[in-house]
Amino acid sequence: MSTNPEEFDSIAGKEYKAGFVTDVETDTVPPGLNEDVIRLISAKKEEPEWLLEWRLKAYQHWLTLEEPTWPNVHYPPVDFQASSYYSAPKSKEDAPKSLDEVDPKLLETYEKLGIPLREHAKLAGVAVDAVFDSVSVATTFKKKLSDVGVIFGSFSDAVKNHPELVKKYLGTVVPITDNFYAALNSAVFTDGSFCYIPKGVRCPMELSTYFRINASNTGQFERTLIVADEGSHVSYLEGCTAPMRDENQLHAAVVELVALDDSEIKYSTVQNWYPGDENGVGGIYNFVTKRADCRGKNSKVSWTQVETGSAITWKYPSCILKGENSVGEFYSVALTNNYQQADTGTKMIHLGKNTRSTIISKGISAGRAQNSYRGLVKITKGAEGSRNFTQCDSLLIGDKCGAHTFPYIEVKNQSAQVEHEASTSKIDEDQLFYCRQRGISEEDAVNMIVNGFCKEVFKELPMEFAVEAQKLLAVSLEGAVG
Amino acid sequence: MLNISNLHVKVEDKEILKGINLKVNAGEVHAIMGPNGSGKSTLSHVLSGRSGYEVTEGTVDFLDNNLLELSPEERAHLGVFLAFQYPVEIPGVNNAYMLKAALNAIRTYRGEEELDAMDFMAFVKDKVKLVQLKEDLLSRSVNEGFSGGEKKRNEIFQMAVLEPKLAILDETDSGLDIDALKIVADGVNALRSPERSMVMITHYQRLLDYIEPDFVHVLVDGKIIKSGDKKLALELEKRGYDWVREEAA
Numbered sequence: 245m246s247t248n249p250e251e252f253d254s255i256a257g258k259e260y261k262a263g264f265v266t267d268v269e270t271d272t273v274p275p276g277l278n279e280d281v282i283r284l285i286s287a288k289k290e291e292p293e294w295l296l297e298w299r300l301k302a303y304q305h306w307l308t309l310e311e312p313t314w315p316n317v318h319y320p321p322v323d324f325q326a327s328s329y330y331s332a333p334k335s336k337e338d339a340p341k342s343l344d345e346v347d348p349k350l351l352e353t354y355e356k357l358g359i360p361l362r363e364h365a366k367l368a369g370v371a372v373d374a375v376f377d378s379v380s381v382a383t384t385f386k387k388k389l390s391d392v393g394v395i396f397g398s399f400s401d402a403v404k405n406h407p408e409l410v411k412k413y414l415g416t417v418v419p420i421t422d423n424f425y426a427a428l429n430s431a432v433f434t435d436g437s438f439c440y441i442p443k444g445v446r447c448p449m450e451l452s453t454y455f456r457i458n459a460s461n462t463g464q465f466e467r468t469l470i471v472a473d474e475g476s477h478v479s480y481l482e483g484c485t486a487p488m489r490d491e492n493q494l495h496a497a498v499v500e501l502v503a504l505d506d507s508e509i510k511y512s513t514v515q516n517w518y519p520g521d522e523n524g525v526g527g528i529y530n531f532v533t534k535r536a537d538c539r540g541k542n543s544k545v546s547w548t549q550v551e552t553g554s555a556i557t558w559k560y561p562s563c564i565l566k567g568e569n570s571v572g573e574f575y576s577v578a579l580t581n582n583y584q585q586a587d588t589g590t591k592m593i594h595l596g597k598n599t600r601s602t603i604i605s606k607g608i609s610a611g612r613a614q615n616s617y618r619g620l621v622k623i624t625k626g627a628e629g630s631r632n633f634t635q636c637d638s639l640l641i642g643d644k645c646g647a648h649t650f651p652y653i654e655v656k657n658q659s660a661q662v663e664h665e666a667s668t669s670k671i672d673e674d675q676l677f678y679c680r681q682r683g684i685s686e687e688d689a690v691n692m693i694v695n696g697f698c699k700e701v702f703k704e705l706p707m708e709f710a711v712e713a714q715k716l717l718a719v720s721l722e723g724a725v726g
Numbered sequence: 727m728l729n730i731s732n733l734h735v736k737v738e739d740k741e742i743l744k745g746i747n748l749k750v751n752a753g754e755v756h757a758i759m760g761p762n763g764s765g766k767s768t769l770s771h772v773l774s775g776r777s778g779y780e781v782t783e784g785t786v787d788f789l790d791n792n793l794l795e796l797s798p799e800e801r802a803h804l805g806v807f808l809a810f811q812y813p814v815e816i817p818g819v820n821n822a823y824m825l826k827a828a829l830n831a832i833r834t835y836r837g838e839e840e841l842d843a844m845d846f847m848a849f850v851k852d853k854v855k856l857v858q859l860k861e862d863l864l865s866r867s868v869n870e871g872f873s874g875g876e877k878k879r880n881e882i883f884q885m886a887v888l889e890p891k892l893a894i895l896d897e898t899d900s901g902l903d904i905d906a907l908k909i910v911a912d913g914v915n916a917l918r919s920p921e922r923s924m925v926m927i928t929h930y931q932r933l934l935d936y937i938e939p940d941f942v943h944v945l946v947d948g949k950i951i952k953s954g955d956k957k958l959a960l961e962l963e964k965r966g967y968d969w970v971r972e973e974a975a
Contacts, residue, residue: 672814673777674814677798679824681774681776681808682802682807682825682884683803683829683832684824684827685799685831692819693819695819696817696818696867697817697818698818
């Protein structure tokens with residue numbers, strides 16, 4: 245079989261469809277990071293004293309830390325003094341009471357992204373807490389949720405209205421001392437989502453947030469906290485996309501999930517941040533800390549992610565399986581094209597007895613991209629009868645990209661069962677020719693084959709997200725062959 | 727329908743086809759026989775547009791189109807179908823889904839409306855029976871875990887659905903036991919029509935017992951050195967290829 249690298253090369257160039265900037269006046273703090281900036285953020289958000297102190301403590305700790313260099317990614321050093329750490333849309337001043345009062349430009353932005361908030365939210369029965377830059381501008385379906393006692397809204401609102409819950413759980417999964425970016429986030433986070441599902445409640449709808457980076461040169465530091473109380477159930481969707489930008493933008497979010505006895509959290513992400521242009525210029529740096537604490541017995545957390553965006557991704561949604569019989573799952577599709585770099589995977593820390601974890605990771609690399617899976621499966625001494633299954637597959641498109649796997653396995657209990665399977669394959673020219681001979685265009689054929697490769701992950705996504713994810717892969721691979 | 731004239735093809739600087747001339751009219755079935763390495767599969771690949779082959783001379787006309795200028799999918803849209811010698815497996819891609827995408831691409835080219843999932847399933851229902859394909863193979867991944875016979879039946883099933891004008895059957899008989907061969911041959915025979923031409927590439931005469939060709943050509947060392955009718959195939963079966971070579975020399 246003859247391979248034809250040039251053919252693959254030309255598919256690897258395509259335009260970023262969500263690249264546009266909405267013209268909205270922003271209220272932005274001058275660039276730079278110091279205690280005064282943190283006090284200013286806290287004051288602007290009218291936060292209680294304890295939260296300000298928490299931020300300052302995180303900042304002091306952050307100053308002692310070094311930026312991590314162990315991920316398999318390369319980028320020029322980030323100048324943390326060059327970013328602005330707060331930016332709120334002006335329309336916040338007149339605080340929209342309903343969607344009608346929302347700046348139409350904002351809504352237009354969502355429309356362009358194919359997220360008709362009004363119709364989509366209603367039709368799909370999804371409550372949308374839309375984060376535009378750093379402040380929530382619209383929240384829907386509040387009533388339906390509050391009827392059953394579910395608290396869902398912006399993090400700022402939660403700080404104001406439910407400080408006791410925030411105080412109780414904030415930083416208990418990802419402490420301020422956890423890592424460089426988590427410490428930074430704790431110091432300067434501006435907003436995010438908060439969700440609390442009370443005992444025994446099955447959340448009546450899928451919860452979803454669309455993140456979006458808009459104001460120029462503004463680092464984004466989202467903070468998400470989801471608490472599932474005993475016997476509750478929630479499915480949370482997060483999707484993001486960003487406008488085209490030249491300078492690199494830093495994004496360092498922290499997501500904390502707490503699952504108490506017999507509860508279940510399903511957290512799904514479709515991430516499509518600006519990856520930089522075909523020469524690797526621009527693009528988002530996405531350094532995220534996502535972790536779930538399966539604190540209660542029989543609790544379960546599933547992470548499902550489809551990652552197609554960002555210039556650099558550094559992300560390991562993890563589960564601490566503390567409760568007996570608790571279950572952690574990680575289903576991931578990470579696609580990198582052009583000069584994108586991704587170092588992503590998961591950590592499954594088995595502490596409790598009979599804890600189980602499943603890891604299915606699908607990495608796709610095209611163009612000159614580098615895609616690494618990094619995973620830790622740790623079975624501690626007390627994790628009697630624990631089990632893990634890991635499957636790690638890589639697909640290469642063209643011959644200038646790379647796939648890497650770094651699995652770490654630590655087993656301290658003899659009764660544990662750990663399985664690891666890994667494979668690396670190339671999109672086969674025979675497969676492409678077969679499809680094309682049947683009349684299917686080369687691009688459609690690539691999409692079909694890639695989607696087939698990702699099937700095990702896509703079936704874990706909520707229906708509407710699965711469709712979106714397939715579209716996203718198609719858009720992200722446009723021009724990757726041909 | 728198909729007119730191949732003085733076709734010369736190189737693979738990595740080695741000339742494989744050295745001046746093929748072949749004319750196939752609508753409704754005709756041509757068998758191309760020849761020993762290993764004579765260029766039979768190269769011919770089927772060049773006609774269907776596979777990359778890796780360099781045409782150095784000659785022309786291929788298909789329904790007044792210069793076939794060699796077209797991409798594989800454009801050739802498929804015009805009605806060229808290749809039943810693969812080794813159908814590939816595509817993990818995770820649903821067999822029916824792929825075929826529906828193919829059919830709709832062809833229908834779009836013809837200016838017909840695309841079929842939705844329901845209409846498509848109704849459309850293929852009878853075609854499945856034609857080659858006695860188990861219906862559950864439709865919802866499995868393309869060719870994945872299919873037996874050799876199932877893969878070949880799946881090829882003929884796809885041909886029945888896509889309704890090509892020119893079907894090239896590349897060693898469709900290889901790897902089939904006698905029962906499977908009969909089923910596949912029955913399927914192919916059912917698809918014979920005055921508007922559809924077929925080019926069958928085969929090593930053995932036995933396929934021709936079931937699918938009777940109108941013409942038989944002997945391809946040796948990149949050239950068609952003898953043509954005849956069905957009787958020629960029988961003679962080849964009896965006497966091998968050497969006598970044709972000698973006769974041609």
